[in-house]
Amino acid sequence: MTPADEILDVVDEHDQVVGQLPRGEVYADGLRHRCVFVLARDAEGRIFVHRRTATKMVYPSLHDMFVGGVVGAGEAYDDAALREAEEELGVSGLPRPEFLFKFLYDDGAGHSWWSAVYEVRCAVPVHPQEEEVAWHAFLPEEELERRLGEWEWVPDGVAAYRLLRERRTG
Numbered sequence: 001m002t003p004a005d006e007i008l009d010v011v012d013e014h015d016q017v018v019g020q021l022p023r024g025e026v027y028a029d030g031l032r033h034r035c036v037f038v039l040a041r042d043a044e045g046r047i048f049v050h051r052r053t054a055t056k057m058v059y060p061s062l063h064d065m066f067v068g069g070v071v072g073a074g075e076a077y078d079d080a081a082l083r084e085a086e087e088e089l090g091v092s093g094l095p096r097p098e099f100l101f102k103f104l105y106d107d108g109a110g111h112s113w114w115s116a117v118y119e120v121r122c123a124v125p126v127h128p129q130e131e132e133v134a135w136h137a138f139l140p141e142e143e144l145e146r147r148l149g150e151w152e153w154v155p156d157g158v159a160a161y162r163l164l165r166e167r168r169t170g
Contacts, residue, residue: 003057007073008033013104015114020073027057030110034071036081037115037160038097040089043123046138048089049147052154053134058111059154061134065144066117066157077102077116085120090127094120103163105156117160 004024009017010031026033040048047065054061067088071080081097097118106112128136139147148158 006070008070009073011114015102015104023057023070030112032106032112032114034077034080035105035113035115035156036068036071036077036084036118037066037157038068038081038085038118038120039065039161039164040067040085040120040122042138043121044138046140047144048122048126048136049139049144050088050128050133050136053130053132055131059156061152062154063147063151064154064157065161068118070113071116081116081118081120085118085122088129088132089122090129091122091124093124094122096120100164101167103160105159107155111156113156115156115160117164 004022006023007020008023008026010019010021010026010033012018012032021031048067049063049065051063052060068081068084071077078096078099082094085097086092086094097120100117100119102114102116105115
């Protein structure tokens, strides 16, 4: 099965399931679905940052400060967060990511998804999926902040990161 064949829940503006379709159709038609964003920190508190591969269906070759992805049909956000974090980081036995908040991402151009944001501590060496991650490093938060103005980032990740910072400072 290819990523485009994965079945997703299609949801409304209240995050209620209104149907199920393959991911390729959901993306092509700009239908609202569910995603998880997991901020992964190493034992020193640095943040896992990566550049997505050029083959990704959405936002190819852009940088991201979250691991994560779509929530499968019938899958709980919490389960998707753990699954996606372990898959993308290439580890097993992670603690369950801590749920932080949920928001509706909508760029007004056909990209809209309910987004659950989590955080997890990954104290073991990572082995990111080659088909998902072209480059990676654990960066101190100050360096990540500097790079926000220098690198091209996934817009939904930047939106989630800004909301996270607002919640922590204000």
